[in-house]
Amino acid sequence: MKKLKVLLVDDDWKLRNLLxxxxxxxxxxxAQASDGSEAMMKIQSQPFDLVILDVMMPNMDGWEVCKSIRQTQSVPIxxxxxxxxxxxxxxxxxxxxDDYLTKPFDPEELIARVHALIRRASSVSSKQTANSVLNFPALTIDRDxxxxxxxDKPVELTHKEFDLFAALAKNSGRVLSREQLIEQIWGYDFEGDARVVDIHIKNIREKLKRSGLAYNPIQTTWGVGYKFEAEVRKP
Structure with a gap:
Protein backbone atom coordinates (compact mmCIF):
# COMPACT_ATOMS: atom_id res chain seq x y z
CA MET A 1 0.00 0.00 0.00
CA LYS A 2 1.35 3.40 -0.99
CA LYS A 3 2.34 5.61 1.95
CA LEU A 4 0.63 8.97 2.39
CA LYS A 5 3.08 11.85 1.90
CA VAL A 6 3.32 14.90 4.16
CA LEU A 7 5.30 18.09 3.46
CA LEU A 8 6.83 19.69 6.58
CA VAL A 9 7.50 23.42 6.18
CA ASP A 10 9.35 25.16 9.03
CA ASP A 11 12.61 27.11 9.34
CA ASP A 12 13.37 25.25 12.60
CA TRP A 13 15.35 22.11 11.64
CA LYS A 14 14.88 20.52 15.07
CA LEU A 15 11.11 20.81 14.89
CA ARG A 16 11.03 19.46 11.32
CA ASN A 17 13.10 16.46 12.34
CA LEU A 18 10.90 15.84 15.39
CA LEU A 19 7.78 15.94 13.24
CA ALA A 31 9.46 15.69 2.69
CA GLN A 32 10.85 18.88 4.20
CA ALA A 33 11.22 22.55 3.29
CA SER A 34 13.01 25.19 5.35
CA ASP A 35 11.19 28.19 3.88
CA GLY A 36 8.21 29.18 1.76
CA SER A 37 10.03 29.34 -1.55
CA GLU A 38 11.42 25.82 -1.17
CA ALA A 39 7.96 24.60 -0.13
CA MET A 40 6.34 26.00 -3.28
CA MET A 41 8.99 24.37 -5.48
CA LYS A 42 8.27 20.97 -3.92
CA ILE A 43 4.49 21.40 -4.06
CA GLN A 44 4.65 22.28 -7.74
CA SER A 45 6.86 19.29 -8.57
CA GLN A 46 5.09 16.46 -6.69
CA PRO A 47 1.74 15.66 -5.02
CA PHE A 48 1.25 15.66 -1.24
CA ASP A 49 -1.58 14.34 0.91
CA LEU A 50 -1.07 16.98 3.62
CA VAL A 51 1.01 20.11 4.26
CA ILE A 52 2.12 21.10 7.78
CA LEU A 53 2.98 24.77 7.50
CA ASP A 54 4.63 27.13 9.98
CA VAL A 55 3.37 30.72 9.92
CA MET A 56 6.46 32.65 11.03
CA MET A 57 9.20 32.14 8.42
CA PRO A 58 11.64 34.56 6.77
CA ASN A 59 11.17 35.83 3.19
CA MET A 60 7.89 34.06 2.37
CA ASP A 61 5.74 33.44 5.45
CA GLY A 62 3.09 30.77 5.97
CA TRP A 63 0.22 33.10 5.03
CA GLU A 64 1.74 33.69 1.58
CA VAL A 65 2.48 29.99 1.06
CA CYS A 66 -1.07 29.02 2.04
CA LYS A 67 -2.57 31.54 -0.39
CA SER A 68 -0.27 30.36 -3.18
CA ILE A 69 -1.19 26.70 -2.61
CA ARG A 70 -4.90 27.50 -2.67
CA GLN A 71 -4.63 29.07 -6.10
CA THR A 72 -4.11 25.62 -7.62
CA GLN A 73 -4.62 22.88 -5.01
CA SER A 74 -7.05 21.71 -2.32
CA VAL A 75 -4.50 19.63 -0.36
CA PRO A 76 -5.25 19.78 3.42
CA ILE A 77 -3.13 22.39 5.26
CA ASP A 98 -7.93 23.55 7.17
CA ASP A 99 -6.75 23.47 10.77
CA TYR A 100 -4.57 25.40 13.20
CA LEU A 101 -2.25 24.27 16.03
CA THR A 102 -0.52 26.62 18.47
CA LYS A 103 3.06 25.95 19.59
CA PRO A 104 4.08 24.34 21.84
CA PHE A 105 1.79 21.41 21.16
CA ASP A 106 1.43 17.81 22.28
CA PRO A 107 2.73 15.42 19.56
CA GLU A 108 -0.28 13.18 20.11
CA GLU A 109 -2.62 16.08 19.35
CA LEU A 110 -0.71 16.85 16.16
CA ILE A 111 -0.96 13.23 15.00
CA ALA A 112 -4.68 13.15 15.83
CA ARG A 113 -5.27 16.30 13.78
CA VAL A 114 -3.24 14.92 10.86
CA HIS A 115 -5.34 11.75 10.79
CA ALA A 116 -8.57 13.77 11.09
CA LEU A 117 -7.64 16.03 8.17
CA ILE A 118 -6.72 13.11 5.93
CA ARG A 119 -9.92 11.22 6.86
CA ARG A 120 -11.95 14.32 6.07
CA ALA A 121 -10.25 14.84 2.71
CA SER A 122 -10.77 11.17 1.86
CA SER A 123 -14.43 11.34 2.86
CA VAL A 124 -15.07 14.40 0.68
CA SER A 125 -13.37 12.70 -2.25
CA SER A 126 -15.36 9.48 -1.86
CA LYS A 127 -18.67 11.35 -1.78
CA GLN A 128 -18.11 13.07 -5.11
CA THR A 129 -20.35 11.83 -7.90
CA ALA A 130 -20.31 12.14 -11.67
CA ASN A 131 -23.34 14.46 -11.55
CA SER A 132 -21.63 17.13 -9.46
CA VAL A 133 -22.63 20.28 -11.35
CA LEU A 134 -25.37 22.37 -9.71
CA ASN A 135 -27.19 24.82 -11.99
CA PHE A 136 -29.10 27.87 -10.77
CA PRO A 137 -30.23 31.07 -12.50
CA ALA A 138 -27.03 32.72 -13.86
CA LEU A 139 -25.01 30.57 -11.45
CA THR A 140 -23.17 27.25 -11.86
CA ILE A 141 -21.35 25.34 -9.13
CA ASP A 142 -18.98 22.58 -10.27
CA ARG A 143 -18.30 20.59 -7.11
CA ASP A 144 -15.77 18.17 -8.62
CA ASP A 152 -20.43 31.58 -17.43
CA LYS A 153 -17.53 33.64 -16.03
CA PRO A 154 -15.42 32.16 -13.19
CA VAL A 155 -15.69 33.53 -9.65
CA GLU A 156 -12.51 33.26 -7.59
CA LEU A 157 -13.38 31.72 -4.22
CA THR A 158 -10.90 30.44 -1.67
CA HIS A 159 -10.88 26.74 -0.81
CA LYS A 160 -12.99 27.19 2.31
CA GLU A 161 -15.35 29.69 0.67
CA PHE A 162 -16.06 27.17 -2.07
CA ASP A 163 -16.62 24.29 0.38
CA LEU A 164 -19.00 26.44 2.41
CA PHE A 165 -20.91 27.69 -0.65
CA ALA A 166 -21.19 24.19 -2.13
CA ALA A 167 -22.42 22.76 1.19
CA LEU A 168 -25.21 25.34 1.34
CA ALA A 169 -26.12 24.84 -2.34
CA LYS A 170 -26.23 21.06 -1.93
CA ASN A 171 -28.77 21.59 0.87
CA SER A 172 -30.76 24.22 -1.04
CA GLY A 173 -33.78 25.45 0.94
CA ARG A 174 -32.56 23.93 4.20
CA VAL A 175 -31.31 26.13 7.04
CA LEU A 176 -27.88 25.09 8.33
CA SER A 177 -26.59 26.42 11.63
CA ARG A 178 -23.06 27.73 12.06
CA GLU A 179 -22.27 24.65 14.12
CA GLN A 180 -23.50 22.31 11.34
CA LEU A 181 -21.45 24.19 8.74
CA ILE A 182 -18.33 24.14 10.92
CA GLU A 183 -18.70 20.39 11.46
CA GLN A 184 -19.13 19.79 7.71
CA ILE A 185 -16.33 22.08 6.53
CA TRP A 186 -13.81 22.25 9.37
CA GLY A 187 -14.67 19.06 11.27
CA TYR A 188 -16.13 18.29 14.68
CA ASP A 189 -12.77 18.95 16.39
CA PHE A 190 -12.57 22.60 15.24
CA GLU A 191 -11.78 24.82 18.22
CA GLY A 192 -11.91 28.24 16.57
CA ASP A 193 -14.49 31.01 16.65
CA ALA A 194 -17.86 30.31 14.99
CA ARG A 195 -17.67 33.84 13.52
CA VAL A 196 -15.36 32.43 10.86
CA VAL A 197 -18.54 31.24 9.08
CA ASP A 198 -19.93 34.80 9.01
CA ILE A 199 -16.67 36.13 7.58
CA HIS A 200 -16.68 33.57 4.77
CA ILE A 201 -20.37 34.19 3.98
CA LYS A 202 -19.72 37.94 3.76
CA ASN A 203 -16.80 37.34 1.37
CA ILE A 204 -18.83 34.96 -0.84
CA ARG A 205 -21.72 37.41 -1.09
CA GLU A 206 -19.41 40.27 -2.06
CA LYS A 207 -17.64 38.21 -4.73
CA LEU A 208 -20.92 37.02 -6.26
CA LYS A 209 -22.28 40.56 -6.32
CA ARG A 210 -19.10 41.90 -7.98
CA SER A 211 -19.39 39.11 -10.55
CA GLY A 212 -22.80 40.41 -11.61
CA LEU A 213 -25.17 37.99 -9.87
CA ALA A 214 -28.44 39.90 -9.55
CA TYR A 215 -29.67 38.04 -6.45
CA ASN A 216 -28.22 36.93 -3.13
CA PRO A 217 -28.41 33.10 -2.95
CA ILE A 218 -27.31 32.92 0.70
CA GLN A 219 -30.09 33.99 3.02
CA THR A 220 -29.67 34.63 6.76
CA THR A 221 -32.16 33.05 9.13
CA TRP A 222 -31.62 35.16 12.23
CA GLY A 223 -30.76 33.21 15.35
CA VAL A 224 -30.49 29.95 13.39
CA GLY A 225 -28.03 30.07 10.50
CA TYR A 226 -27.94 30.29 6.71
CA LYS A 227 -29.70 28.72 3.75
CA PHE A 228 -29.23 28.65 0.00
CA GLU A 229 -32.25 29.94 -1.88
CA ALA A 230 -32.45 29.97 -5.68
CA GLU A 231 -34.68 28.40 -8.28
CA VAL A 232 -32.91 25.48 -9.97
CA ARG A 233 -32.61 25.89 -13.72
CA LYS A 234 -33.91 22.98 -15.77
CA PRO A 235 -31.17 21.30 -17.88
Missing amino acids: RIYLSKEGFDT LMLTALGETKEKVQGLEIGA GHRVFVH
Missing part, protein backbone atom coordinates in the same frame (compact mmCIF):
# COMPACT_ATOMS: atom_id res chain seq x y z
CA ARG A 20 9.44 13.60 10.74
CA ILE A 21 10.09 11.06 13.50
CA TYR A 22 6.51 11.20 14.82
CA LEU A 23 4.95 10.94 11.36
CA SER A 24 7.30 8.15 10.25
CA LYS A 25 6.17 6.09 13.25
CA GLU A 26 2.60 6.56 12.02
CA GLY A 27 3.51 5.22 8.59
CA PHE A 28 3.73 8.54 6.71
CA ASP A 29 6.36 9.42 4.14
CA THR A 30 7.71 12.95 4.63
CA LEU A 78 -2.39 22.32 8.99
CA MET A 79 -0.82 25.60 10.13
CA LEU A 80 1.55 25.87 13.10
CA THR A 81 2.17 29.11 14.95
CA ALA A 82 3.37 30.55 18.22
CA LEU A 83 0.52 33.07 18.01
CA GLY A 84 -2.59 32.05 19.93
CA GLU A 85 -4.82 35.02 19.07
CA THR A 86 -8.27 34.19 17.69
CA LYS A 87 -7.84 36.80 14.93
CA GLU A 88 -4.68 35.02 13.76
CA LYS A 89 -6.54 31.72 13.58
CA VAL A 90 -9.43 33.31 11.69
CA GLN A 91 -6.95 34.84 9.25
CA GLY A 92 -5.37 31.45 8.57
CA LEU A 93 -8.72 29.71 8.10
CA GLU A 94 -9.99 32.53 5.91
CA ILE A 95 -7.14 32.23 3.42
CA GLY A 96 -7.61 28.49 3.06
CA ALA A 97 -6.01 26.61 5.98
CA GLY A 145 -13.91 20.94 -10.42
CA HIS A 146 -14.07 23.27 -7.38
CA ARG A 147 -15.32 26.07 -9.64
CA VAL A 148 -18.10 28.64 -9.53
CA PHE A 149 -19.41 30.56 -12.55
CA VAL A 150 -21.68 33.59 -12.80
CA HIS A 151 -22.98 34.24 -16.32
